Amino acid sequence: xxxxxxxxxxxVAGSLLALSACGGSSGSSSSSDSAATDTSVVTETxxxxxxxxxxGLPNTDPSTLTRPAMVVKIDNHPSARPQMGINQADIIFxxxxxxxxxxxxxxxxxxxxxxxxxxxxxxxxxxxxxxLIKPLFVWSGGNEQVSAAIKxxxxxDLSYTVANKDGxxxxxxxxxxxxNLVAETTKLWTLSPEGSTAPPAQFSYxxxxxxxxSTAKPTAGVKVSMDGVKVxxxxxxxxxxxxxxxxxxxxVDTADVQVAVxxxxxxxxxxxxxxxxxxxxxxxxxxxxxxxxxxxxxTWERSDRLTPFLLKDSSGAVIKLTPxxxxxxxxxxxxxxxxxxxxxPDDVKFL
Numbered sequence: 001x002x003x004x005x006x007x008x009x010x011x012v013a014g015s016l017l018a019l020s021a022c023g024g025s026s027g028s029s030s031s032s033d034s035a036a037t038d039t040s041v042v043t044e045t046x047x048x049x050x051x052x053x054x055x056g057l058p059n060t061d062p063s064t065l066t067r068p069a070m071v072v073k074i075d076n077h078p079s080a081r082p083q084m085g086i087n088q089a090d091i092i093f094x095x096x097x098x099x100x101x102x103x104x105x106x107x108x109x110x111x112x113x114x115x116x117x118x119x120x121x122x123x124x125x126x127x128x129x130x131x132l133i134k135p136l137f138v139w140s141g142g143n144e145q146v147s148a149a150i151k152x153x154x155x156x157d158l159s160y161t162v163a164n165k166d167g168x169x170x171x172x173x174x175x176x177x178x179x180n181l182v183a184e185t186t187k188l189w190t191l192s193p194e195g196s197t198a199p200p201a202q203f204s205y206x207x208x209x210x211x212x213x214s215t216a217k218p219t220a221g222v223k224v225s226m227d228g229v230k231v232x233x234x235x236x237x238x239x240x241x242x243x244x245x246x247x248x249x250x251x252v253d254t255a256d257v258q259v260a261v262x263x264x265x266x267x268x269x270x271x272x273x274x275x276x277x278x279x280x281x282x283x284x285x286x287x288x289x290x291x292x293x294x295x296x297x298x299t300w301e302r303s304d305r306l307t308p309f310l311l312k313d314s315s316g317a318v319i320k321l322t323p324x325x326x327x328x329x330x331x332x333x334x335x336x337x338x339x340x341x342x343x344x345p346d347d348v349k350f351l
Contacts (some may be wrong), residue, residue, distance in 0.1 A: 050062075050065070051205075051323070052064070052065075052090070052108065052109035053108065053198055053199055053200060053201045053202075054069065054090035054091055054106060054108045054109065054199060054201070054202060055090050055109055055323060055324055055325060055326075056201070056203075056205030056321070056323035056324070057109070057323045057324060059109070061109075064108070064109055064110070065198060066197060066198050067108065067189055067192065067196070067198060068108075068132075068133075068134065068135060068136055068156075068189075068192055068196040068197060068198065068199065069090075069106055069107070069108045069132040069133075069135040069136070069198075069199040070106070070107045070108070070111070070135060070136040070138060070158075070185060070188060070189065071104050071105065071106050071107075071125075071129050071132065071135045071136065071137050071138065071155075072085065072089075072104075072105045072107065072115050072116070072118060072138040072139075072183075072185070073102060073103070073104055073105075073118060073119050073120065073121055073125070073137075073138065073139045073140070074086065074102070074103040074104075074105050074115070074116060074117065074118065074119070075102065075103075075116070075117040075118070075119040075178075075179055076094070076100060076101045076102055076103055076229065077100055077179055079175070079176065079179045080117045080119075080175075080179040081251075082252050082253050082254045082256070083103070083116065083117065083253060083254070084112060084114050084115050084116050084117075084182060084253065084254050085105060085107070085111075085112030085114070085115035085116070085185070085253070086103065086105060086251075086253050086259055087253050087255075087257055087259060087260075088107065088110050088111065088112040088115075089105035089106055089107055089112075089325065090106050090107060090108050090109055090110075090325060090326070091105075091106040091202065091325070091326050091327075091328065092104070092105045092106065092325075092326075092327045092328065093106070093128060093129075093328045093330055094226060094231070094327070094328065094329050094330060095122065095124060095125075095128070095277075095279060095330050096226055096227040096271060096277045096279070096330070096331075096332070097122060097227070097276055097277060098227075098276050098277070099227055099228045100227060100228040100229065101226045101227060101228065101229045102119060102122070104125060104128065104129060106129075106132065106135070107185055108198065108199060111184075111185030111186055111189065112185055113168070113184040113185060113186050113187075114168070114170075114172075114182040114183065114184055115138075115182060115183060115184065115185055116172070116181055116182035116183060117172070117175065117179045117180055117181055117182060118138060118139065118140045118160070118169075118181045118182065118183060119139070119140055119178070119179075119181075120139055120140055120141050120142040120146070121137065121139040121141075121142045121146055121147075121150050121159075122142065122146060122276055122278070123145075123146055123149060123274055123275070123276070123278050124277075124278045124279045124281070124330075125137070125139075125150065125155070126149060126150065126153045126155065126305070127279075127281050127282060127305040128279065128281050128330070129155060130153070130154060130155070130305040130306055131199075131200070131202060131305065131306055131307055131308040131309075132199040132202070133197070133199050133200060133306070134154050134155070134156055134193075134196065134197075135155060135156065135199065136156045136158050136188060136189070136191070136192060136196075137150065137155035137156055137157060137158060137159075138158045138159070138163075138167070138183060138188060139158075139159050139160075140159060140160045140178075140181050141159055141160060141161065143275060145275060146275065156192075156193060156196075158188055158191060160181065163183075163188060163191055166187060166190070166191055167183045167184065167187050167188045167191060168183045168184030168186075168187040168188070169181065169182070169183045170182060170183075200308065201308070202308040202309070202326075203263075203308070203309075203311070203320075203321050203326060204311075204318050204319070204320045204321065205320055205321050205322070205323045206320035206321070206322065206323075210320060212292065212294060213296060213313055213315075213317060213319075214315075215296055215297070215298070215313040215314050215315055215317075216292075216294035216295070216296050217294060217295050217296075218293060218294055218295075218341045219235060219290060219293065219294060219295040219338060219339065219340065219341060220234065220235055220339040220340060220341050220342070220343055220345065221233045221234040221235050221242060221290070221339040221345060222264065222266065222288065222290060222295075222336060222337065222338050222339060223336075223337040223339065223345070223348055223349075223350050223351075224266055224329045224331050224335060224336050224337075224350075225331075225332075225335040225337075225350045225351055226329065226331060226335070227277065227332075229246050229247060230246065230247050230248070230350050231244070231245075231246050231329060232244070232245040232246070232248070232345065233245075233264050233290065233327075234339075234345060235290075235293050236260070237293060239260060240262060240292070240293070240322075241260040241261055241262050242260065242261055242262070242263075242264050242290055242327075243258055243259070243260050244258065244259040244260065244261075244327070259327070261324065261325040261326060261327045262291060262292070262321075262322040262323075262324040262325065262326075263289070263290065263291045263321045263322055263324065263325070263326040263327070264289075264290040264291075264326075264327050264328075264329070265287065265288070265289050265290070265311070265326060265327070265328045265329070266287065266288040266289075266290075266328075266329045266331050266336050267281075267285065267287055267300050267309070267328060267329065267330055267331065268285045268286040268287070268288075268331055268332070268333045268334075268335075268336070269281055269285055269330055269331070269332070269333075270285075270332075270333070271332055279330050281302060281305075281309075281330070282302050282303070282304065282305060283301075283302065284299055284300060284301045284302070285299065285300055285333070286298075286299060286300075286333070287299055287300040287309075287311055287319075288336055288338070289311060289319050289321070291321050291322045292322050295338060296313050296319050297313070297314060298311060298312050298313040298314055298319055299311075299312050300312075334351060335351050336351065337349065337350060337351050
């Protein structure tokens with residue numbers, strides 16, 4: 001987005017000094033007065049607005065502009081709900097794991113103290129998250145092969161074993177293990193390696209002057225069959241957000257606030273089994289982008305893990321999101337059921 005700013009130039013103002021010339025005989029004098037009309041020089045300039053890289057929203061805290069992205073692996077087991085921090089994340093990726101899903105919540109513009117419950121990493125996290133460019137990776141371990149792969153990657157290891165005390169890790173006594181490990185983003189950011197930088201933008205955002213593309217179609221929402229979780233997003237025209245339900249229940253955080261975002265992206269990917277389900281997020285596939293009350297069907301492309309997903313509509317144009325939070329469903333193919341406008345979501349079956 002851009003703002004228009006009117007800058008008034010210095011006023012070239014004031015009458016020029018009257019010049020007096022004295023000469024000749026006594027008592028003889030002459031004078032001439034010259035005056036310039038006051039003028040105002042008005043210039044107009046367009047100043048790019050400083051925005052947060054992962055939301056496209058105006059930045060209100062300059063101290064956050066240079067800090068790195070932080071990814072927290074958040075448990076989505078029924079015993080881990082409600083979670084902490086899910087409404088503060090800039091981007092959330094939902095991944096299939098073993099008969100359930102897990103959330104990779106990306107924080108940058110704001111944080112959450114506490115955040116969690118925190119669980120283990122997966123092989124798929126390395127490719128999925130590397131476009132954030134050396135993000136802080138907050139997790140609680142994994143099997144030997146996964147742990148070794150993550151530690152060799154360029155994800156910055158802030159696991160429970162590495163950042164235990166300094167990262168504010170603790171057990172929540174109101175929950176049962178292993179669904180009770182939490183930490184604090186404020187403390188975790190202090191552990192950023194020297195030279196850490198802010199992530200690049202992961203998506204393109206439309207400005208206030210951008211018209212909706214011709215490929216956009218009004219929608220009432222979508223149902224996505226993830227592994228072990230039935231995810232539903234309902235468009236709310238009052239708040240201009242999609243409201244999240246899972247297993248027919250409103251998905252809320254510990255403050256009893258329902259997860260609501262302006263953007264939902266469903267990426268259809270192939271999953272392989274490499275100790276656990278592993279998404280293939282390099283290459284390309286079908287994409288469903290829900291934004292501004294509309295659905296834009298298209299494709300995703302990604303040539304290497306350091307490059308963000310490129311979303312294109314059926315005409316080949318880059319899909320632009322609404323500035324704000326984004327929730328990404330990393331789904332299996334043919335598991336997306338769009339809810340047409342005017343249709344009761346209950347009448348649309350999960351695939």
